[in-house]
Amino acid sequence: xxxxxxxxxxxxxxxxxxxxxxxxxxxxxxxxHGVDDAVITLTPDGTVDRAANAPPPATHVxxxxxxxxxxxxxxxxxxxxxxxxxxxxxxHHVYSFSKVKAFEFVLSPGESSPAMTVVNTGIAAVGCNIHxxxxxxxxxxxxxxxxxxxxxxxxxxxxxxAGRYTMHIWHPQLHPGKSETTRAVIIASDVDVQHxxxxxxxxxxxxxxxxxxxxxx
Amino acid sequence: MKRCAxxxxxxxxxxxxxxxxSLHAYADGRxxxxxxxxxxxxxGLGKTRYGDGGVQTKFGGAAVVGTAQITPALxxxxxxxxxxxxxxxxxxxxxxxxxxxxxxxxxxxxxQAGEFFPPxxxxxxxxxxxxxxxxxxxxxxxxxxEELRVFGAEGRLEWRGxxxxxxxxxxxxxxxxxxxxxxxxxxxxxxxxxxxxxSRLREPDIESEPTAxxxxxxxxxxxxxxxxxxxxxxxxxxxxxxxxxxNRAYPDAHTASGVFAWRTHFWSLGATxxxxxxTWIAQAMQGSTAVEPFDDTRFTTGFRSAFLLAxxxxxxxxPALRVEHFSTRDTGYEAGVVEGEHGNAITAALNWRPxxxxxxxxxxxxxxxxxxxxxxxxxxxxxxxxxxxxSVRLLY
Numbered sequence: 001x002x003x004x005x006x007x008x009x010x011x012x013x014x015x016x017x018x019x020x021x022x023x024x025x026x027x028x029x030x031x032x033h034g035v036d037d038a039v040i041t042l043t044p045d046g047t048v049d050r051a052a053n054a055p056p057p058a059t060h061v062x063x064x065x066x067x068x069x070x071x072x073x074x075x076x077x078x079x080x081x082x083x084x085x086x087x088x089x090x091x092h093h094v095y096s097f098s099k100v101k102a103f104e105f106v107l108s109p110g111e112s113s114p115a116m117t118v119v120n121t122g123i124a125a126v127g128c129n130i131h132x133x134x135x136x137x138x139x140x141x142x143x144x145x146x147x148x149x150x151x152x153x154x155x156x157x158x159x160x161x162a163g164r165y166t167m168h169i170w171h172p173q174l175h176p177g178k179s180e181t182t183r184a185v186i187i188a189s190d191v192d193v194q195h196x197x198x199x200x201x202x203x204x205x206x207x208x209x210x211x212x213x214x215x216x217x
Numbered sequence: 218m219k220r221c222a223x224x225x226x227x228x229x230x231x232x233x234x235x236x237x238x239s240l241h242a243y244a245d246g247r248x249x250x251x252x253x254x255x256x257x258x259x260x261g262l263g264k265t266r267y268g269d270g271g272v273q274t275k276f277g278g279a280a281v282v283g284t285a286q287i288t289p290a291l292x293x294x295x296x297x298x299x300x301x302x303x304x305x306x307x308x309x310x311x312x313x314x315x316x317x318x319x320x321x322x323x324x325x326x327x328x329q330a331g332e333f334f335p336p337x338x339x340x341x342x343x344x345x346x347x348x349x350x351x352x353x354x355x356x357x358x359x360x361x362x363e364e365l366r367v368f369g370a371e372g373r374l375e376w377r378g379x380x381x382x383x384x385x386x387x388x389x390x391x392x393x394x395x396x397x398x399x400x401x402x403x404x405x406x407x408x409x410x411x412x413x414x415x416s417r418l419r420e421p422d423i424e425s426e427p428t429a430x431x432x433x434x435x436x437x438x439x440x441x442x443x444x445x446x447x448x449x450x451x452x453x454x455x456x457x458x459x460x461x462x463x464n465r466a467y468p469d470a471h472t473a474s475g476v477f478a479w480r481t482h483f484w485s486l487g488a489t490x491x492x493x494x495x496t497w498i499a500q501a502m503q504g505s506t507a508v509e510p511f512d513d514t515r516f517t518t519g520f521r522s523a524f525l526l527a528x529x530x531x532x533x534x535x536p537a538l539r540v541e542h543f544s545t546r547d548t549g550y551e552a553g554v555v556e557g558e559h560g561n562a563i564t565a566a567l568n569w570r571p572x573x574x575x576x577x578x579x580x581x582x583x584x585x586x587x588x589x590x591x592x593x594x595x596x597x598x599x600x601x602x603x604x605x606x607x608s609v610r611l612l613y
Contacts, residue, residue, distance in 0.1 A: 090237040090239070090286070091237050091286060091289060093289045093319055095319050095321065096321075097320065097321045097322055097323060097377075102321045103321075104319050104321060106289045125379075129289065129290075129317065129318075129319040130237075130286060130289060130292075173453070175453055176379075176380040176451065176452050176453050176454070177380060203452065203453030203491075204453070204491045206452050206453070211573055211612075212241065212344070212573050212574055212612035212613060213243075213343045213344055213347075213349055213570075213576065213612050214342065214343055214344075214349065215241060215282065215342070215343070215344055216342075217284060217292065217294055217315075
């Protein structure tokens, strides 16, 4: 459900509901196809007291269905919780050895893990030790504004105040070792609407989708 | 007694609920336009699976693959096939246990024991050790399917970086002592006739009268073989692996029925990468195999082969094109005489998967080969083989 929703969490909006500026982002892959599952963050130039504007913690669900993690990318705030649910008829052994959070859960069919709090920011790759082809990412960020692209590469970051921002874009399939895509964004007024279109160069999807022919043991 | 029965029942229920089972299978039927020459599978010198000309309907094969996840770390795997190209046989391609505990560090280790393929083929990753790209694997992987199998244990150590992953595998094995015999007796082939425990490999009739078949997976002598494989993989870039195999067989050891051990060792190099929708696979192999049927008499066959495959990932459609070269060089048979073979092959295949359970494949295979052994049979050493196949494969 989180995947379908455009997640714009705007701390400035909480402090001042009058701010109504927004940035519409459209991400494509260079061939005209929209890029979903990219995380877009906006950080105002200058210092920001991020902790003071933190939203209340939320609980997210990462499902496992047909040996695929859903969603591919889960955006989280420090202090949020995540539950891993197994909707398959086979066991999964969910784990991560990332610096953000190291953990493991053995999940029987239909079982859900306890809600796990993630405090540190960063990107945690999560896999299944039984099915090596499964992977998902927890993107934990305290950036003031954050959204994930859905519905053909569309994302909106709203409730923004006027000012100068830096936009960062991350996707699991960005070329490894290549620097993160960034863009300067200037919002002229509290009701400004900016449109940003960006082409991303992506590597092929590393997830292997199993079918009746392809096995991965 | 009643208490014991209840306890046993409870244990069985717990064991069943703790296990995950999966079953995969395929069955393949074909229409084949075969080369005129008799196939090696029927004792001839033809290099393809089918021969004797004409258009034939054939049973391509069937296999059942079963797995049981006994614990989160312990997997049992079995692959049983049925073939009738040479003789109707049910044989076991693989049967092993794999123990892979979860690791919350960048290092992870795995232990695998039983019968399994050495990690050579970059083509055969589909059900029943088939290739998703072509019906006929390359010459290298045709031989892997015919004569190479590990009966032993393999240890694997991985280091998993954010981008780069390194993997080292090493194994100790027995029961692969005849490996290499078919490369000397027949030379390379291009065939998807894979052999397993319980099947017999046929030698060309010119090499052995009457018809001779042998079990390629038997222990002759008491030597233990080994392989080591170093693999690098980088997300979005590709993979490279280098392998050394040595069965360490005594080349003068033989069974009572006259099946000799062949001392076989080789290097194998493989690489894969993706560019847009195209998957590229390249493999190369070079090695030698030797036998000593008499004192002070050693026959050696050097072998080498390489191929490049391009496969297009176009959804339901998967075209593939492969070019390859292969050769053998025999020494020790007759002073001053060089024997062996050299040849090239090109394979073009078009795969269509209209449903998850259905695959159609049209494949054209063309082989040009020059083999001195053919002169002994009164044939021209140079020969061309063209095999066309239309396959319908049902998948479960």
